Amino acid sequence: MTDISALKERLYEIQSLQSAYDHALSLISYDGVTSAPAGTAQNRGHAVSLLSGEKYKLSTSEETVKALEELDQNRDQLSGREQRMVFLMLKEIRQMRKIPMDEYIAYEELLVQADDIWHTAKENSDFALFEPCLEKIFATNIRFASLIAPDKDPYDYWLGEFEDGLDMKTCDAFFATLRARLVPLIRKIGEKPQVDDACLKGDFSDADQEKLAKELMKIMGLDLDHVGLATTEHPFTTDFGSHLDERITTHYQRDDFSSSLFSVIHEGGHALYDTGSDESLCYTVLDGGVSMGIHESQSRFYENILGRSRAFSGFLAPVIRSCLKDRAAYSDEDFYKALNKVQPSLIRTEADEVTYCLHVMVRYELEKALMHGQITVHDLPGEWNRLYKEYLGVDVPDDRHGVLQDSHWSGGAIGYFPSYALGSAYGAQFLKKMKETVDVDACLAKGDFDPVNAWNREHIWKWGSEKPADRLLKDVLGEPFDPSVYLDYLAEKRSDVYGI
């Protein structure tokens, strides 16, 4: 007789211990990019390789696998939640076991070094410094894909890691749909008189921008007792062990406060999603967001759909004026228009809503070519610059403003970028649905995020990773995913801002 209750207890114990290792590993990485002294990456690599090894051993041990398989065989005695835990854990373990432990550990250590080298390379616009590292990362990702899913195309494998079921076929179709309407829209906007965004420019101290950031966090409804703010080179969000300790990061640009403004709202969206997980999911694999597509749907929803809306900008303008110097001369309308200025540019994270997806497509095309050996890592800067010219019409002055701008590849996240575009499109369709029951504009005009947050919590956040992404999407929308809702949204906003 199998003692199911003892096995269930073990199930929670294993997850709890995994979360403790995750706490340590995330914190070491976070420390590395927020406050560690410059020469300490090697020391972090030491701890990361050993602790990852311990986590690997725990996760892939015979004892763990046996317990999970027995639970799986008796899944009729498990709750739906527990079935999902066992499913996700077994899936991950089966993948992990296909990678030899020494390769697994070496990769984790490589990523610590890569992050460090990427920072220096970006600072000095020195791609050659980063190239050997990035080569190893692409080679390892291809190798791991071939070990884990030998029958699958390696890029399809990695796309599916960030959004369940996503593959090149879907991406190609999705991006073609976007391109068909975005390119003419951008052309039309280019023919109109350009918006003046002088209200975003000036000389803003870190202290003032931090005041604004904290204010925004409060307005968005983040619980500051459980969500921290730090600064870093490339903003991101992370949690430590559970959603009870979440950290967002930003980057203050002295001459333009909108960069940090939108980073804070974007990362705040991620943090709202994670911290919105049902309390009972803490220290389980179901805690926190289910996929990067859904995750970016939340971050980009807050950043753009709410953050750049006419209704919210009316509430935001006085907040900006109260936190930052010399903003009194600018009207609410000035801010609204400036926040919605469309102009092809160099930096993805600072791009406007309309051109944003073209930045994603550049990365998608490059990853696809790299994963299939059509180009090499050495070709990257040239190919990057060529595609920026082709897609966005801009000349890349140096690699700092080009191929070195994002931290994803140094973190091994190949296949992540399409989630940004996908999430943006999900978000527009969520808005349509939300508006059936929530007067979104009325809330935003008052800076009252509670009803919006309550809707997201009820439909998305509280589930953590309990529902698979496709099921969650279906449940939220009640209709198939349709990118044209997003394209309509983008066009409509532009008619308001540019009169087209």
Place this chain on the structure above:
Amino acid sequence: MTDISALKERLYEIQSLQSAYDHALSLISYDGVTSAPAGTAQNRGHAVSLLSGEKYKLSTSEETVKALEELDQNRDQLSGREQRMVFLMLKEIRQMRKIPMDEYIAYEELLVQADDIWHTAKENSDFALFEPCLEKIFATNIRFASLIAPDKDPYDYWLGEFEDGLDMKTCDAFFATLRARLVPLIRKIGEKPQVDDACLKGDFSDADQEKLAKELMKIMGLDLDHVGLATTEHPFTTDFGSHLDERITTHYQRDDFSSSLFSVIHEGGHALYDTGSDESLCYTVLDGGVSMGIHESQSRFYENILGRSRAFSGFLAPVIRSCLKDRAAYSDEDFYKALNKVQPSLIRTEADEVTYCLHVMVRYELEKALMHGQITVHDLPGEWNRLYKEYLGVDVPDDRHGVLQDSHWSGGAIGYFPSYALGSAYGAQFLKKMKETVDVDACLAKGDFDPVNAWNREHIWKWGSEKPADRLLKDVLGEPFDPSVYLDYLAEKRSDVYGI
């Protein structure tokens, strides 16, 4: 046949893994007191209890113990260093194994909560909030002492944990010696006209004080690639896994820059000691300082003997003027005198050199009484205030400025305080020795710490924990420890400042 080389390899593996756990545990604790959101202590407690448990299991496993015991039996085949590693590891493991794992883990978790509660209690001057926690800590320390060393007095056991061989008998004699000369000296100073310290007071921004702190770190010769600076409620120094990543902390007091100034030099002294360990000691138990007495000898040496010297103050004054506002009107002599003002006061970390040891004695007397049940934790605030009146002649206005001021007890460090007095006295005797070969004053006048640091590195730092504290002390001094050297030093300085 025992395979010694395989066992030796295992010896280094175990230490390496222990250091990875230490990295994680120290970082979680550091994060908690430097940047974590206010409501996250429970989440940290979760990770700390589990990771401490893993470290406990690793350290006390049959396999580890067997390997170490075999090495110990074949110690003639080990280097002196390896013998010392095995000795220290077996000593710690034998102690750990006497504490049941669940009690060990519960204590680690208690300390995470205690730190959090102490912060709130200090902020609100609310001892009652901290009392139940502190009761548990004292009770646990007494219990652990009785489990580990049943034949020893529990306070003697804990004193010896911070300085090998230290006990109440030694402390009583040492403090009596200090008291005999300090009390009349303080009385005499009280009869002289008081020094004016207006040059230390004003309104100093965090940014300016941080500039000064970074400047000081550079002057002291700290390697900023491996030593970081952060802010916290109660300044401390910690390392992460090895001396390759060291962090010091400070606390900016808006109206008096000398508080942070001396914190930085004090913690910088700790960091110099730790980071001065021979590179080959990394990821072993011999990495970093050997005892708290020797550690405080270094921190207090930099803070006082160097930091408050006439020679260095002449170099420091222009640095202060360049970093802080409105200091131009004050002369080098103003700064020298102000930095050496003697006045009985409330806060240990901000106390002058002469009255400092009386602060330590208050804590020593209270710990002694608590560990032997002569007073209870509930009596502490009253007893604290009574002793401050008796020893220092000051009235404690509230517990924030009294019994709640230090973080040591919330961290379980009972028996630590005497190290400060002992270290201060070691330092004075080190100076005497150092002056035989180094023109200390000439170096300080130029702000050139290299020769001083080189001496400390050669005699103290590079050894890490390789030499036991008593042997190190003997080797450095070449004569027995003699507190009268410290008392002479204190008296002499006062004749310069107060003309007595």
